[in-house]
Amino acid sequence: MNSTSPEKWPRPDTDPPEPAAGSISARAAAAATPPYLDGLNPEQYEAATTLDGPLLVLAGAGTGKTRVLTTRIAHILTTRRAFPGQILAVTFTNKAAREMKNRIGKLIGGVAEGMPWLGTFHSIGAKILRRHAELVDLKSDFTILDTDDQIRLLKQVLAAENIDDKRWPARQFAWMIDNWKNRGQRPKDISGGDGFSFAGGRGGELYGLYQSRLKALNAVDFGDLLLEMIRLFQDNPDILAEYQNRFRFTLVDEYQDTNVAQYLWLRLLAQTRTDEDGETLPQNICCVGDDDQSIYGWRGAEVENILRFDKDFPGAKIIRLERNYRSTSHILQAASHLISHNEGRLGKELHSVGEDGERVAVRGVWDGEEEARAIGEDIEQFQRKKHNLNEIAILVRASFQMLEFEDRFVTLGLPYRVIGGPRFYERKEIRDALAYLKIISSSANDLAFERIINVPRRGLGDATLKVIHALARSQSISLFDAARILAETEELNTRSRRSLASLMAMFERWQNQKETSSHTELAEIVLDESGYTEMWQKDRAADAPGRLENLKELVRSMQDFENLAGFLEHISLVMDTEANSEETDKVNLMTLHAAKGLEFDTVFLPGWEEGLFPHQRTLDESGRAGLEEERRLAYVGLTRARKMASVSFAQNRRIHALWQSALPSRFLDELPAAHVKILENQNNYGASMGNNNVESRFDRNPADFSGNYNTPGWQRAQQQHAQPRTPMARSGPKQIDGEIVGRDTGSGSSQMLGNRVFHQKFGYGEVMAVDGDKLTVEFDKAGTKRVLASFVEQH
DNA sequence: CGATGCTTCATTTTT
């Protein structure tokens, strides 16, 4: 809580006037004094010191974006334009927020009480909502549900409404609701069209029911943290004005990733500012982002927001940061040329300040296994040259690609770490342990109670739970209270009753101990006495020891907090623990998405094949926009590399169970030949298998492969290389929005209606219906089946 | 209530 009253803050007109940024006096002053401005290039300097009015900083990859943001905050603080509590700074991830805090601290020498309003959209939302909870029908101690709780609650709602959860899975509905909330839509805003796509038109209605259940539980989900904040501001202009006045400066990181709800919220808060005299002033908002790195469109991010900035904030100044300090020239030019194929962009030209370096390597291999082998060998080479493994990363499009690398690295004995992956808080054991603690903290948490009532097994299954539910509903009390009553009555059979009574007694004891023991001690006691630890000790599954380790880690991480409540609030919003230490030297393995914001000396980019990258599904679902987002992903991947980037593609890849031949990704063609070198394929499987006399570009000396990828030889090589064995489907190119986006990969699904096809499992049949990439096929022997288009061959 | 076999599905994921 920030208790500083607005009256005590310096008024703008009483502050010393700030010299106009970029003026001679400003520069002179900067040169003379603040060390934090040292070493900024002119654009960075301008971005950090232009404090008044709306500002958009287009910061290309590796151009010092975070540096500008943190320096700007340092500048605001040291020039006394605002107190820490008057600066709103939002990020998307906790990691980014953390890093910013650290770097500001370093710049101005340890911030005493930090920045209270520097955080993620969601953590700031939670903070504001807790202050005004009653205005949005909540109590200030509302709980924040995570995805898992959300789905369990949705299942209940759907079950209560007799919705067949096989046809209409709760998961899918959770995703829809998330999307609605990302777009700022509340149940009443769900038009027929959107609502009809779920449960035969009941989508909007069910969404409403879910929301009332949330209110009844005094709970919100992540989307609500934004949505309710918007509602709060819209319905209470006085409160909005209070915050508009409080925040003298607003900074937004990764603006290209904002969704509609976040945008609406920012606009409410930062478009104008009304001062005490009722005058409307332009707000000092600074958004930093890169339209070329927008890769989260699929989860609601609107690139439009950044493209439209100067219309939303009239008089906005736009500064481009185009000096790249990260990558060598070859890598940068390759990436720039690739991204120039996108149309919807603000346009930026990155320049390297470094050396030319090495060209981007491109290598074709026979299959995924060979790809892993080749990259493994390369890495061993680096290792021999004493390169740091921490400085090497493999960036894949989809996580299943990681398996092959893990296999290979294990056999090589090459240490590696996977970044991203399942999160700490998502682990079952952590969620269970947290559920216990949540109940102790607030016994009304029904979802937590349901989660652990029978974990470990104590004979309290569905039957018992049903009785508890019934009582809770009829009396309008929490499950916990209902259970306590039932433990003392004859409603249940003896065995269940005893078991329940002992559980309730334990909780009572723990709740009392909350006062006397520290929260870490309490956690240990709870895990021990509940039998939870024992449950995993007895479990002989391979992952059981790891889970016990995680539980220890959980208790350890609690030490950083003063009390249980503080820990739980943190965990429901942050929930990641920085477990991946960089102490040991390991190769990094992650998805392209997870790589955003990171950089490495050497980057391997495997799997550049049509259908995988760009991913077929993105193309099918989002057409041209999807293709552009995939291209941005490729751009992000390349620009992670400081010194070396190596792209590869396989001619054959095993997708679920079966082999598919693949074409090299179109993105390869979009790399400029002048900045690329073709690697000789060492094992040369491709040449030895099946395409004997065909001259392929891999047989050539890289030196005389000087032209572009449109040479006849390249075209021919592609044709011959890609389809050496299986004659795949030859349907026409896929058209979406009148543009060709889907190259024939053997899985094109349009124009297949009525065709004869062959399926590995079901044999021959005729296509009766086409639904995206799914086909309804009447098979000669197996009957009518729904199959994936990519699983059939046309005949 | 709990274990076992069956079906289904397979891109990216933060908060």
Add this chain to the structure above:
DNA sequence: TGAAGCATCG
């Protein structure tokens, strides 16, 4: 192919 969730049986 393999995991995960679900339904059914003991």
